[in-house]
Amino acid sequence: MTEKFLELAKAKETISFKPTRTTGLERLKQFVGRTGRRYTSTRNYDFGTERRCNVSALSPWLRHRLITEKEVLATVLAAHGFNVAEKFVQEVFWRTYFKGWLEQRPSVWALYQRDLLSACERLASDEDLEIRFNEAVKGNTGIDCFDHWAQELVATGYLHNHTRMWFASIWIFTLRLPWQLGADFFLRHLLDGDPSSNTLSWRWVGGLHTKGKTYLARPDNIAKYTEGRFQPKGLAKFAEPLTEQVDHPLIPLSSPRSPPDCPYLLLLTEDDLSGESVMPTSPATAIGLLATHGRSPNPMGDAAKDFAKGAISSALEPYEKPAKSADDWCGPLIEAARNAGVTTIATAYSPVGPTRSRLDRVEPLLRDAGLSLIRIMRPYDAITWPHARAGYFGLRKKIPLLLDQLNLPFQRRL
Numbered sequence: 001m002t003e004k005f006l007e008l009a010k011a012k013e014t015i016s017f018k019p020t021r022t023t024g025l026e027r028l029k030q031f032v033g034r035t036g037r038r039y040t041s042t043r044n045y046d047f048g049t050e051r052r053c054n055v056s057a058l059s060p061w062l063r064h065r066l067i068t069e070k071e072v073l074a075t076v077l078a079a080h081g082f083n084v085a086e087k088f089v090q091e092v093f094w095r096t097y098f099k100g101w102l103e104q105r106p107s108v109w110a111l112y113q114r115d116l117l118s119a120c121e122r123l124a125s126d127e128d129l130e131i132r133f134n135e136a137v138k139g140n141t142g143i144d145c146f147d148h149w150a151q152e153l154v155a156t157g158y159l160h161n162h163t164r165m166w167f168a169s170i171w172i173f174t175l176r177l178p179w180q181l182g183a184d185f186f187l188r189h190l191l192d193g194d195p196s197s198n199t200l201s202w203r204w205v206g207g208l209h210t211k212g213k214t215y216l217a218r219p220d221n222i223a224k225y226t227e228g229r230f231q232p233k234g235l236a237k238f239a240e241p242l243t244e245q246v247d248h249p250l251i252p253l254s255s256p257r258s259p260p261d262c263p264y265l266l267l268l269t270e271d272d273l274s275g276e277s278v279m280p281t282s283p284a285t286a287i288g289l290l291a292t293h294g295r296s297p298n299p300m301g302d303a304a305k306d307f308a309k310g311a312i313s314s315a316l317e318p319y320e321k322p323a324k325s326a327d328d329w330c331g332p333l334i335e336a337a338r339n340a341g342v343t344t345i346a347t348a349y350s351p352v353g354p355t356r357s358r359l360d361r362v363e364p365l366l367r368d369a370g371l372s373l374i375r376i377m378r379p380y381d382a383i384t385w386p387h388a389r390a391g392y393f394g395l396r397k398k399i400p401l402l403l404d405q406l407n408l409p410f411q412r413r414l
């Protein structure tokens with residue numbers, strides 16, 4: 001069975017990462033037939049950029065919620081039922097888990113940002129570190145697979161999941177570079193660059209998420225799952241867990257707020273571009289504001305920047321308003337609300353990350369200007385996030401229950 005699937009999965013297929021909801025839905029339609037047993041047996045292989053037949057590559061659209069997790073799950077479950085698509089469903093729930101987990105431990109994101117700044121300062125004062133870092137991000141380390149992936153990331157904005165794990169492991173344990181600089185390199189270049197999935201995955205590889213448990217990239221595993229494209233030499237043979245001296249307290253989740261029952265301005269952000277679907281009525285109009293430059297103190301990669309900008313512009317098309325990339329969100333929001341003649345601004349809830357920080361800063365200023373900002377949490381997040389307090393497997397056990405609560409068909413098909 002696996003042999004047959006493997007042959008099928010190696011077919012040529014390059015993905016067009018166009019930042020529109022229509023393209024995301026088309027990719028979902030194209031891939032849904034492969035989210036069953038074929039995905040389970042072949043998903044760990046990275047056949048290269050021109051052979052993305054075995055994974056969905058839906059993450060850029062999901063990350064910006066041009067399409068939502070619930071839509072993807074509903075489509076996949078309708079096509080296969082839970083028992084056949086269980087693995088794919090579980091992968092989507094990894095995303096949900098990371099978002100819910102970081103939401104309840106926001107100090108992890110704050111610490112990452114602080115340590116990233118320190119690592120960037122060290123780059124400026126430590127010549128050896130600077131040289132090694134530049135070799136890594138330019139793909140000049142001499143480790144063939146790593147160099148290939150560094151260049152693939154910058155050129156395409158996408159890496160296969162297994163490759164992200166190998167890359168992070170080589171970065172931390174072979175090249176011995178600070179993990180925060182690697183996470184930043186990913187966040188600046190990935191089209192799906194996401195504060196929760198990215199930060200927590202790097203921490204997971206380094207042994208900080210599941211304390212003491214690291215991920216070691218092994219040459220034979222890389223050779224197998226790249227089908228012999230790479231056979232790296234000189235990789236670290238041990239992965240000593242990273243440590244940190246701080247505990248991250250669990251904080252309560254925000255309570256969901258009621259959607260506006262008066263005319264409002266819809267604020268679209270890169271965290272949720274299907275914002276209108278959480279509101280009971282249509283907005284007076286909409287505005288789109290970008291916070292991509294808040295992802296990093298360093299410049300964003302062109303592919304990731306263009307995807308986020310294009311995504312927000314395409315979501316604004318029905319409103320005929322261009323997206324704004326502004327440091328100051330307050331001025332454009334006040335102006336747009338005044339022009340629309342409303343005193344309420346509503347937006348889909350942003351989880352921990354740059355957009356959320358922007359919203360937190362702007363909310364009191366809007367209040368001073370007589371405007372209220374309402375952040376509406378999706379029922380999907382409100383139902384799933386409370387189960388992301390500890391390890392992923394705790395949430396995984398609850399998937400059938402959660403699908404049921406989300407009114408998604410959990411019935412196992414025979």
Ligand SMILES: Cc1cc2nc3c(=O)[nH]c(=O)nc-3n(C[C@H](O)[C@H](O)[C@H](O)COP(=O)(O)OP(=O)(O)OC[C@H]3O[C@@H](n4cnc5c(N)ncnc54)[C@H](O)[C@@H]3O)c2cc1C
Pocket residue numbers: 043055056057058059060062063091092093094095096098159160161162164165168186187190192193194195197198199201202205
């Ligand atoms: C070091 C590292 C950094 C990562 N950074 C990001 C990131 O910034 N943004 C991001 O969306 N994902 C990140 N991931 C998770 C994962 O690699 C990607 O979500 C996945 O590769 C996207 O490809 P796909 O859509 O083809 O996945 P598929 O295999 O087709 O999976 C379907 C969907 O499930 C979700 N998913 C699958 N695997 C994971 C996972 N391990 N963690 C979280 N969600 C998952 C994604 O939304 C994905 O689109 C990272 C993983 C690692 C190891």
